Amino acid sequence: MLYYRVSKAFxxxxxxxxxxxxxFVAFFVSLVLLTVLVLQTLSFGRRRLHSRAEGKRWQGMxxxxxxxxxxxxxxxxxxxxxxxxxxxxYHAGVFAAILSVxxxxxxxxxxxxxxxxxxxxxxxxxLSGAGLLLKRxxxxxxxxxxxxxxxxxxxxVDGFVLSGLLSSLIAAxxxxxxxxxxxxxxxxxxxxxxxxxFFFYSRLLFGSYFGRRGVLPRKRPPRLEILS
Amino acid sequence: MKGPAALSxxxxxxxxxxxxxxxxxILQVFREKLDADAAAYLNSCVxxxxxxxxxxxxxxxxxxxxxxxxxLDLVNQVFKNYFSLLGRKLxxxxxARPLSREMIREWVDxxxxxxxxxxxxxxxCTMGINxxxxxxxxxxxxxxxxxxxxxxxxTVDTAIRTGNNMGISKENWLETVAWLEEELQNEVGDPRARxxxxxxxxxxxxxxNPREAMFFPLSISAAGKIFYAADEDxxxxxxxxxxxxxxxxxxxxxxxxxxxxxxxxxxxxxxxxELVLAECGHGFNSNRxxxxxxxxxxxxxxxxxxxxxxxxxxxxxxxxxxPSKNPKLFTLHDPCNLVRLGGVVEEQRDILRHSVLHxxxxxxxxxxxYCCGGGGGQLAMTSFAKRRxxxxxxxxxxxxxxxxxxxxxxxxxxxxxxxELKKHYKLPIEIKTVCEIAADALVIDRPDGx
Numbered sequence: 153m154l155y156y157r158v159s160k161a162f163x164x165x166x167x168x169x170x171x172x173x174x175x176f177v178a179f180f181v182s183l184v185l186l187t188v189l190v191l192q193t194l195s196f197g198r199r200r201l202h203s204r205a206e207g208k209r210w211q212g213m214x215x216x217x218x219x220x221x222x223x224x225x226x227x228x229x230x231x232x233x234x235x236x237x238x239x240x241x242y243h244a245g246v247f248a249a250i251l252s253v254x255x256x257x258x259x260x261x262x263x264x265x266x267x268x269x270x271x272x273x274x275x276x277x278x279l280s281g282a283g284l285l286l287k288r289x290x291x292x293x294x295x296x297x298x299x300x301x302x303x304x305x306x307x308x309v310d311g312f313v314l315s316g317l318l319s320s321l322i323a324a325x326x327x328x329x330x331x332x333x334x335x336x337x338x339x340x341x342x343x344x345x346x347x348x349x350f351f352f353y354s355r356l357l358f359g360s361y362f363g364r365r366g367v368l369p370r371k372r373p374p375r376l377e378i379l380s
Numbered sequence: 381m382k383g384p385a386a387l388s389x390x391x392x393x394x395x396x397x398x399x400x401x402x403x404x405x406i407l408q409v410f411r412e413k414l415d416a417d418a419a420a421y422l423n424s425c426v427x428x429x430x431x432x433x434x435x436x437x438x439x440x441x442x443x444x445x446x447x448x449x450x451x452l453d454l455v456n457q458v459f460k461n462y463f464s465l466l467g468r469k470l471x472x473x474x475x476a477r478p479l480s481r482e483m484i485r486e487w488v489d490x491x492x493x494x495x496x497x498x499x500x501x502x503x504x505c506t507m508g509i510n511x512x513x514x515x516x517x518x519x520x521x522x523x524x525x526x527x528x529x530x531x532x533x534x535t536v537d538t539a540i541r542t543g544n545n546m547g548i549s550k551e552n553w554l555e556t557v558a559w560l561e562e563e564l565q566n567e568v569g570d571p572r573a574r575x576x577x578x579x580x581x582x583x584x585x586x587x588x589n590p591r592e593a594m595f596f597p598l599s600i601s602a603a604g605k606i607f608y609a610a611d612e613d614x615x616x617x618x619x620x621x622x623x624x625x626x627x628x629x630x631x632x633x634x635x636x637x638x639x640x641x642x643x644x645x646x647x648x649x650x651x652x653x654e655l656v657l658a659e660c661g662h663g664f665n666s667n668r669x670x671x672x673x674x675x676x677x678x679x680x681x682x683x684x685x686x687x688x689x690x691x692x693x694x695x696x697x698x699x700x701x702x703p704s705k706n707p708k709l710f711t712l713h714d715p716c717n718l719v720r721l722g723g724v725v726e727e728q729r730d731i732l733r734h735s736v737l738h739x740x741x742x743x744x745x746x747x748x749x750y751c752c753g754g755g756g757g758q759l760a761m762t763s764f765a766k767r768r769x770x771x772x773x774x775x776x777x778x779x780x781x782x783x784x785x786x787x788x789x790x791x792x793x794x795x796x797x798x799x800e801l802k803k804h805y806k807l808p809i810e811i812k813t814v815c816e817i818a819a820d821a822l823v824i825d826r827p828d829g830x
Contacts, residue, residue, distance in 0.1 A: 189423070196419040202672035204679070206723045216508055227748060228430035228504035235430065239506070288427075296444035297427045297453055299475025301466070342466045343474070350424040351507055357417050358508025365669065366723035367747050 171330035175257040178337035185341035186349050193353075205364045212363015216355040220368065235287065238280035245277010246309060249316035253333040256319065256326065267320060274317035281310040301343045309345065312336045390530050391763075395484055402525050407479050410458065410521035413631075418514055422459045424507040425452055431511070434504035436751050436774035437494050437767070446771075448501035451490050452511050455518045458483065487522060491515050492529055493764040496756030497629065498716035503748065512721075519631030528630045531760040535626045536635050543642065544622035546590040554618060556593050556600075564604050568824055575604045578650065579615035585652035586614050586686070587623040587643060587667075589660045589792040596792065602819035603658065606690060609822050610698040614656070620646035623663035625671075629757030633674055640671035647681055655683045659790035659813045661715030662755060664722050685718065687790055690818055691727040694734050700823040706736040708810075710817065711784035713742065713775070713798065714749035715791035728790050728814045735821040742782045750774050752789075754797025769804050772797060776805035790814045 223229040229236040248270045255262055262270070285306045288294045312332040318325035339345060362368035398406075414422075429449055432438050437446035444450055453475070460467030460476035467476030477483055497512040505511065522528060528536075539545040544553075554577065561575040576582065586607070592599040607614050620642045627636025647655045657664050668683045693699045710732060718724050725746050732739050742749065753772035758764060775798070779787060787809050789795060798811045 193419040193423060194416045196414050196416045198416050199673070202676060202678050203669050204672075220508075226504065227744070228434060228506070231433060232430055235428075239428070291429075293432060293444045293447060294427075294429050297429055297447060297449045299427075300473045301475060302427050304473075344426050347424050347426050347507065350420055353420045354424040354507040354509055357420060358502065358505075358510065361510060362747075365721065367720060367725070370747065371726070 168327065168330075171327060171334075172257040172259070174334050175253055175330050175337075178334040179254070182337040182340045186346065189341050189346060190349070190353075201364075205366075207363050207366030207368075209360045209363045212361070212368050213356050213359035215363065215369040216359025217352070220355075220359070235284070238283050241273070241276045242280040242284060243277075244273045245275075245280065245313045248273035248277060249313045249333075252316045252320065253312075253329060257330065257333075271317060271320050274313055274320065278310060278313045278317060281306060281313060285310060305339070305343045305345050308332070308336055308339060391488055391527055394526055395481055395488070398481065398484070398525065403479060406484070406521045406525040406527075407458075407462065409524035410479075410518065411462075413517035413520045414459070417510070418517060419459075419463070421507075421509040421511075421514060422456050423464075424509055425449065425456060426507070427453070428506050430506055431501040431504050434501045436496075436498075436500075436753060437771040439750075440771045440773040445490060446494050448505070448511050451495055452509065452514060454483070454486055454490055455514050458518075484522070484525070484527065487518055488527055488529070491518050491522070492532070492757070492761060493767060496716070496751050496753060496758055498751035498755055499720050500716065500748070500751060503720070516628075516631050519629070520633065521631075523630050523632040528632075529757075529761040529763055531762050532626060532630050532757040535757070535760045536630050536632060536639075539622060539624070539626065539639050540635055543619055544590045545624050545626060546594055548590055548593055550618055553593060553621065556597065557616060560597055560600050560604065564601060564608065567601075568605065568608055570608075573604075573608050575600070576615040578618050581651045582613050582615035583652065584612060584614035584654050584656050584689075585643075585647040585650055586616060586656045586658070587621055587663070588616075588658045589624055589663065590622050591792045591796070592658065593621075596795070596813075598816055599659070599792070599813050602813065602816040603686060605819045605822060605824075606693070606699060606815060609700075609824050610693045615650060615652070617646040617650065623658045623660045623667065625663060625666035626757055626760065627674075628662050628666045628670060629755075629760075636666065636670065637674040640667050641675055643667060644671065644675070644679060644681075652681065654681055655679070656689055657683065657685050659686060659792065659815060661717035661719075661722070661791040661793060663717075664724065665717035668722065685722075685724050685727070685790070687718075687724055687727040687731060687814060690815065691730045694730065699818075701734045701818060701821040702823050703735055703737045703821055705821045706786075706817055707738070708736070708785040709738040709740060709783075710736045710786045710788055711740050711742050711779070711782040712745070712814075713752060713779075713787055713789040713794055714746055715789060715794050716749070716751050716755055718790060719749065720747040728788070731814050731818050732788060735818045736786075740782055740784055742778050750778055752794045752797045752801065754793045759793055759796055768797070769800060772801045773805065776801045776807060779807055779809060780805075784809065786810045786812060786817075788812055788814050788817055 219225055252270050288298055315325055315329040315332050319329040427449055431448040435448050457477040458479050460474050461471055461478050466474040495515050499512045501511045535545050538547045557575050557577055565571050565573045625636055625639045627639055657667055664685050672679050752775045753768050758768045790813055795811055802809055
């Protein structure tokens with residue numbers, strides 16, 4: 153019994169330190185692999201456009217990352233408002249989990265108010281993520297387009313967010329939070345979680361395409377002015 | 381509509397007879413057509429499924445195979461199989477599949493047979509994935525393997541061989557123009573009214589959809605009448621008058637380059653300072669936006685839609701319109717290639733507001749308008765005709781809700797599809813081009829005083 157207590161007292165801090173370092177290493181590895189993935193993507197080659205632009209690319213890009221994401225602009229968001237809101241909250245929960253684990257690993261204690269906000273987003277994020285997973289599993293049209301990676305990614309991230317919430321309440325949950333964070337970071341560039349980067353890339357391309365063609369942002373319909 | 385349609389026999393046979401070299405060639409072309417933007421898009425899809433009800437095929441049928449995400453996934457499965465680490469190591473887990481005979485069958489069936497490349501799904505996509513461009517990349521690969529459904533391929537072949545997609549001979553074209561010129565002279569009471577052909581140094585080279593010459597001569601007359609009223613300096617080309625370019629749809633960039641290149645070459649040879657495109661959605665997208673990319677050079681002269689020109693005539697008071705000549709209730713169908721993918725959004729509305737007494741918008745409209753189902757080469761692919769009409773229900777419902785008497789649309793492909801929808805869904809409507817409506821409203825002071 154004494155041996156168990158001594159070894160626990162010795163090994164626990166060592167293991168926790170290892171896990172803390174591993175979180176940062178995994179985060180760094182993830183960033184490196186995402187960079188490699190971006191370079192691999194760029195290796196497909198960019199094409200120089202020759203057609204004369206009608207609108208401004210940057211306006212389209214600003215629209216794509218801003219107003220263009222709002223439900224009254226985006227038909228799919230308006231039609232699927234619960235899913236859209238759940239998606240937004242889920243991603244807020246994921247960002248809260250990432251910040252939480254980095255703070256925790258760095259042994260930085262955020263202000264209590266921030267911890268409360270994190271807890272809210274972690275709880276809401278987990279529920280939203282679980283709801284989206286359920287939707288994927290239950291709806292036939294979602295099952296039709298899903299592959300194992302879709303389920304595993306969602307499960308992994310849900311676990312990461314939930315363990316973040318639990319670790320903010322019970323210290324004993326911290327090792328699980330660290331382990332799930334490491335797994336999430338390492339899996340990020342491999343599976344569909346890579347969209348954490350490619351979302352921004354794609355939205356900018358989308359905005360550039362439609363902005364250049366003068367389609368988006370939609371101009372206010374002008375009244376035809378007759379020249380005298 | 382569920383399950384694969386009976387692919388046309390030549391395509392089935394071709395798929396069965398594909399050799400290893402053919403597979404390699406198809407894959408090689410697929411790789412060549414993917415640039416960094418395409419690769420980024422393919423890395424982005426999260427299978428959220430929110431694109432589903434942006435597609436008229438899915439809306440009309442509820443068939444999961446018609447979901448844009450499902451169609452995109454067919455392309456993505458192959459991409460993952462060859463170009464992603466997880467896809468190469470754990471294909472089943474990542475949802476990756478090789479380019480097999482079965483996959484090619486699915487590509488032909490869905491990417492040709494369930495998509496009009498209208499781009500509506502991209503607006504709804506959470507990530508903003510340019511789905512139609514990826515589908516065109518896959519169509520290009522299929523074209524390299526000789527796997528384009530025959531009707532669409534023969535349309536391209538005819539255009540390459542004869543200079544226009546309907547194989548109209550130069551003699552027939554010139555006869556048609558002469559006949560229409562005589563009609564125009566009678567209508568405006570001016571023997572000097574012309575439909576000029578090959579006039580060197582004319583400011584504008586005007587192009588038409590060959591269907592106008594064959595089936596819709598009123599569209600040519602309407603443009604001629606507007607040019608006459610505006611006292612425009614313009615001409616047709618005797619050899620290169622076809623605005624269409626089905627290379628956009630079969631994915632064959634080389635064919636597309638030849639077809640669009642001819643129009644620019646004709647304009648240059650005649651010394652025209654502007655290329656004006658008839659009311660044709662995909663013709664506009666092809667010649668205004670894609671041709672410079674196919675040709676790897678700037679167009680050299682402005683390329684505009686006739687709608688932009690007519691709106692300019694109205695603004696500059698070069699023509700006068702009397703809306704009371706069109707007293708019925710009009711609505712407008714926005715062609716996807718002209719509006720959502722082309723950026724010509726308000727000009728047709730400006731023209732109609734000055735040409736008709738009563739105008740009502742369909743909802744949704746402009747860049748969010750539903751595709752009629754006639755794009756993507758669908759009208760040329762008879763093996764998918766049943767699906768095309770079924771998918772057109774979304775547009776038919778939209779028209780019924782608008783409850784207008786006349787549907788205006790600046791696109792002859794859309795007109796053909798709308799005419800079929802009118803018949804099938806029993807829509808009590810007339811269908812006209814925007815210029816036909818504007819021509820009906822023209823106020824022309826006849827020199828003969830009549």
